[in-house]
Every structure is written in structure tokens, then in C-alpha cells.
Amino acid sequence: MTPLFDRYAIVDWSASNTPTTGKDSIWIAFAEREGAETRLLETTNPSTRSAAMAMLRQFFRDSLAENKRVFAGFDFPFGYPAGAAAAIAGTPDWRALWHFLAEAMQDRDDNFSNRFEVTGRLNREALAFAPMYWGRPMHQEVPGLPVARPEPYPTALPEKRLAEQRTAKAQPVWKLAFAGSVGSQAITGIARLEHLRRDPEFAEHVSVWPFETRFADDLGAPIVLAEIYPSLAAIEKGEKSCLDEAQVEGLADIFARFDAEGRFGELLAAPTDLSEAERSNVLTEEGWIAGLGHRLAETAAEEPDAYVAPGSRLNYLRDPAAIYAESFRQIRAETDLSNLPENAHDLAIRLIHACGMPDIVSDLVLSEDAIGAGRAALDRGAPILCDAEMVSHGIISSRLPQQNKIVCRLNDPRTRRIAERESTTRSAAQVDLWNDVMDGAIVAIGNAPTALFRLLERIDEGAARPALIVGLPVGFVGAAESKAELVRDPRGIPFVTLTGRRGGSAMAAAAVNALAQGLE
Structure with missing residues (x-):
């Protein structure tokens, strides 16, 4: 032809x-x-x-x-x-x-x-x-x-x-x-x-x-x-x-x-x-x-060769560093990051790594100063406030730059009393107990939409302002709506969120880990 x-x-x-x-x-x-x-x-x-x-x-x-x-x-x-x-x-x-x-x-x-x-x-x-x-x-x-x-x-x-x-x-x-x-x-x-x-x-x-x-x-x-x-x-x-x-x-x-x-x-x-x-x-x-x-x-x-352990019947990669490297390579190959600020690439890759879904990058919304604000807060020793124990356990504390305090008051006896009095979730109730640690903190919400709604209410009421809001609640009731409210009016606070229903504790922890250590 x-x-x-x-x-x-x-x-x-x-x-x-x-x-x-x-x-x-x-x-x-x-x-x-x-x-x-x-x-x-x-x-x-x-x-x-x-x-x-x-x-x-x-x-x-x-x-x-x-x-x-x-x-x-x-x-x-x-x-x-x-x-x-x-x-x-x-x-x-x-x-x-x-x-x-x-x-x-x-x-x-x-x-x-x-x-x-x-x-x-x-x-x-x-x-x-x-x-x-x-x-x-x-x-x-x-x-x-x-x-x-x-x-x-x-x-x-x-x-x-x-x-x-x-x-x-x-x-x-x-x-x-x-x-x-x-x-x-x-x-x-x-x-x-x-x-x-x-x-x-x-x-x-x-x-x-x-x-x-x-x-x-x-x-x-x-x-x-x-x-x-x-x-x-x-x-x-x-x-x-x-x-x-x-x-x-x-x-x-x-x-x-x-x-x-x-x-x-x-x-x-x-x-x-x-x-x-x-x-x-x-x-x-x-x-x-x-x-x-x-x-x-x-x-x-070229696909990397898989490591085969001597005497093993199954063929799979075992070396932790190699697994991370190959995971991040595949994410980069399958995901178009060109429309994100370059300093947000590590965060996007870690979020995708936490959930296995490259398409979430299209729903990722972050304020222009989010990455810088989060890293600066960690470097000055700001605490990390978590809405769920799963978020706190997912944060790699050994990589935090100032041995930053990780706070989750979900199981504080006062939390249950507030939840019963206000007819709300314990995740939301504990936000009322963050007054002493919220100023300049990083808030990582990966579970409860009610916690994000309550956080925004507390800021509207005049509570101390965090340095960064990682708003990644997951679910069918309130998740999309709470994140939409954060995007609509972040109250002048830098933020990271994922529009729609998707999110989760692993992703919230991954976001903090990305701020603390990138892809290392």
C-alpha cells in the first residue's frame, strides 16, 4: 500500500x-x-x-x-x-x-x-x-x-x-x-x-x-x-x-x-x-x-524478571524494595500525572498504590498549596489527627520527620458520651476533643464523612485551624457530599480530597506517608 x-x-x-x-x-x-x-x-x-x-x-x-x-x-x-x-x-x-x-x-x-x-x-x-x-x-x-x-x-x-x-x-x-x-x-x-x-x-x-x-x-x-x-x-x-x-x-x-x-x-x-x-x-x-x-x-x-526463591513452587516477587519499585513503575506507566503539580506526583502514586485503582487520579482535587503546607507542618512537629484507628496504624511513624504525635481519640470515654448526647458517630464526636491539638495540625480523615462534616462545622464555629485537611472519607452516605463541601469552601485551609464515594483509611494514611517520605 x-x-x-x-x-x-x-x-x-x-x-x-x-x-x-x-x-x-x-x-x-x-x-x-x-x-x-x-x-x-x-x-x-x-x-x-x-x-x-x-x-x-x-x-x-x-x-x-x-x-x-x-x-x-x-x-x-x-x-x-x-x-x-x-x-x-x-x-x-x-x-x-x-x-x-x-x-x-x-x-x-x-x-x-x-x-x-x-x-x-x-x-x-x-x-x-x-x-x-x-x-x-x-x-x-x-x-x-x-x-x-x-x-x-x-x-x-x-x-x-x-x-x-x-x-x-x-x-x-x-x-x-x-x-x-x-x-x-x-x-x-x-x-x-x-x-x-x-x-x-x-x-x-x-x-x-x-x-x-x-x-x-x-x-x-x-x-x-x-x-x-x-x-x-x-x-x-x-x-x-x-x-x-x-x-x-x-x-x-x-x-x-x-x-x-x-x-x-x-x-x-x-x-x-x-x-x-x-x-x-x-x-x-x-x-x-x-x-x-x-x-x-x-x-x-520490558517487564522485570520475577524473583524465584529456591525450592519454591510459585513464581512471585518477594523482595519488599523490589515490590515497591515495581508497583510504583506500573502506576507511573498506567497513570497520566501530567495535569497534577509535580510536587503532588508522589502523593497521587501512594494513593493509587493504597487502593489499586489508577483512575482515581481523575477525581483527585487538592489546593495549590496543599503539599507544601503539609510538609511544612510535619517538619515543624505538627500532630496528625486521625478519625479512625486504622488511619493512625497505617501511618509509618518511624518516617515522620519530628516524631510527630499521632492522635486518635475514638476510644476516649468522653467521645462516647458526646456521641450519645449529640446523636452522632464517635468519629464525629471526637473532633470536639481536638481543641488542644488542632491548631496547625494535619487532619487525616479516611473513614467517617460525619467527622469531615463536623470538622468543617467546628472551623465555622471558630475552632483552631489545622494546617492541612486530608479529606478522604469513604462510603455511600455522606462521603461524596462531605468532600464536595470541602471543595466548595475549604475555609481557606489547604486540602487534599477525592471527589465521589471512594476513599478509605489506607488512602488517608498513604497521603500522610507521601507527605512525610515521598516514595522512599
């Missing part, structure tokens, strides 16, 4: 509200295929979306003039789950959704956009029956748009597209902020591409995959725009300035090599296991991810 394209533009998009460069900003790799070789033309890091689109337009313009065919991949969703286009734009068609977003979005040359106002209005009006959007800066009040994922979450529309359901790390398009979010990138990106499609200079030369190309059935247009997902390929940072830079260059090379081998069509072809209904939804409004279902990287990381 002959190659499909001559040139490639791979774009790592950003929804930043201010001009930004470096990590978590826009990166574009421009490459050209020369026979079986890939020639990197330029890797650029424009500070604004307007600057990025100007570069792409010039690249397309030059390529058209030279009769070069271009594949342009963008790392944001091109569509919404089935049913969303009709609800938002009135027609179950991706074109209607793109047109609506292009008309509704104001995205200035300085990167300021009105995306939160647009989505808040959609939640209040078009999506009032299922207000799906969530995630916004805590300081920015937007009617109809909550900070955290609502509990219970609406079910009238799907939370994820079929493509996201088949991609372990992919986040739903409804999530606009926090770790791993893609919703804001989708809104700003779709609006920009719709303006490109409308431009008379490019309108007749651009097709959107897979909608207009019917997967790989009609790739006739000289410029094909497609959705990509860099985490499908095992690309490491290496000597590049950040993972974003490495990924755009790596994907450009991977796609060009597939193309040189006559195999790029495989990455753009329809998955063979799609039902007729699924295929229709994908081509009508959901879209797809180029290469999903294919192994993009030629080789995967």
Missing part, C-alpha cells in the same frame, strides 16, 4: 486562560516523510491558541501550494457522547455541535475564554434535564457549574463516549478542570477548528476524520484533521523539556513510520467489533481516536 500523507502536524492542545509555555501548554511537531524516514521540520511551543492556529494555517497553506497531503492530529475530543449534540445544538449531528460551540465561544488572542460561562449556561438551560458539566476554579463562581462532580451524577446522557470507555485513562468531555480534564480543551479546540473549516481558504481542502472520511473510506481531502490521544503510545520524556514535547515528536515519527510502511490506513480504519448502532453513533456525533485499538509503540517496556 502507498503512503497516505506527506506531512504531519501533531498538536498537544491547551485551554489555559493566559499565555503559557512549557509544560501543560500547546506543543506542535511539524514533520515530513521522506521515503521511509521521518524528518522533523520544527517543534514549537506557541503561548496562545491564536498563535498556534496561525502556525497551523501557514503549514497547511504551504503544504497545499506544494501539493503535499497533511495529517493533523489534535489531542482533544472531536465529539460528545451520543445524544449530547441534540440536547445542546438541537440536532444529533457533530456539525451542529461544532457550529454551536464556534458561535458561543469567545476565545481571545490573549487566551482568555468564556468556556465556564458557556457550560454553566448549558447546564442551566439546554442540559437542565441532565446538567453534565462540572469542574471550575474554586474562586470563580459560575451559576449552574459545580466545582466537583455532582453526586448523584445525571444519567440521562452518557458520561463517556464509546472511545473513552475503551481507553483506560481517558477522561469524560464533561470534566472541565482538574487532573486529566479534557472538557475545556475540547470546547476551545472544536471552536477553533470549526472556524478553520469555515474559512474559504481551507473549506474545500479539509476533512474531519472519522466523520467526513467515514473512517478510512474517503481520505481524498489533502488535509485531514483527526483526534489523537498521546497516551496510547509508550513515549517517555527522555532529554526533552517536558513529556508534552516528547509526545508530539514521538507521535509524528510513529505515524510517519506507519505511513511509510503502508499501514497508516489500519490506524484510521473502523474497528471491526463496532456494532451497527455504535458505528452510527461514532460517525454521526461521537468521533473516534486515531489508532485506538492498535499498539502504536513498536516495543513495550
